[in-house]
Amino acid sequence: DAGVIQSPRHEVTEMGQEVTLRCKPISGHNSLFWYRQTMMRGLELLIYFNNNVPIDDSGMPEDRFSAKMPNASFSTLKIQPSEPRDSAVYFCASSLIGYEQYFGPGTRLTVT
Amino acid sequence: GENVEQHPSTLSVQEGDSAVIKCTYSDSASNYFPWYKQELGKGPQLIIDIRSNVGEKKDQRIAVTLNKTAKHFSLHITETQPEDSAVYFCAASNDYKLSFGAGTTVTVRA
Numbered sequence: 001d002a003g004v005i006q007s008p009r010h011e012v013t014e015m016g017q018e019v020t021l022r023c024k025p026i027s028g029h030n031s032l033f034w035y036r037q038t039m040m041r042g043l044e045l046l047i048y049f050n051n052n053v054p055i056d057d058s059g060m061p062e063d064r065f066s067a068k069m070p071n072a073s074f075s076t077l078k079i080q081p082s083e084p085r086d087s088a089v090y091f092c093a094s095s096l097i098g099y100e101q102y103f104g105p106g107t108r109l110t111v112t
Numbered sequence: 113g114e115n116v117e118q119h120p121s122t123l124s125v126q127e128g129d130s131a132v133i134k135c136t137y138s139d140s141a142s143n144y145f146p147w148y149k150q151e152l153g154k155g156p157q158l159i160i161d162i163r164s165n166v167g168e169k170k171d172q173r174i175a176v177t178l179n180k181t182a183k184h185f186s187l188h189i190t191e192t193q194p195e196d197s198a199v200y201f202c203a204a205s206n207d208y209k210l211s212f213g214a215g216t217t218v219t220v221r222a
Contacts, residue, residue: 101158
């Protein structure tokens with residue numbers, strides 16, 4: 001298995017632009033997680049999907065952030081409009097039973 | 113919510129020596145304790161985990177111990193090698209939500 005796949009690996013954008021991050025979970029996994037990692041706040045859970053349904057989005061920082069999971073093999077995290085404080089590494093993780101989470105390589109987002 | 117504290121924040125060991133990282137958690141309902149290794153520019157990699165019904169688990173050079181009464185758990189790496197250099201994170205959970213420690217940067221000196 002190729003593991004969790006994320007794209008792009010790096011994204012540089014200007015403040016105010018829309019950013020879309022993409023994730024393909026491990027085949028057969030039914031849970032998907034979006035995390036954000038910064039030096040100041042460490043790893044933060046943004047949103048959790050189970051069987052394509054958002055279960056917990058309490059970690060989504062603002063209405064500028066939205067996430068979708070249209071099917072079991074694809075999810076997006078969108079930031080619109082982006083701000084410099086959104087600069088971070090965003091990880092997608094997937095799991096079969098919710099406990100053992102496997103992380104993707106991450107997307108490093110820089111908003112200037 | 114769950115609060116996980118991790119110590120030390122940095123650890124430097126001589127190649128071949130052992131490394132120990134300790135974590136404490138606050139929520140007695142937590143029953144799952146994974147450890148992740150993160151190398152520079154990569155995502156966290158699950159290296160070992162333990163559930164609350166087990167006191168110790170070992171996988172080759174790494175082992176994890178759990179003391180539920182004291183609410184702490186530890187990662188032990190024996191015979192350290194240069195490729196063990198990375199940031200290690202502990203976490204605790206009683207459902208899907210992992211609460212992570214702040215991380216320990218381990219450097220193995222050749």
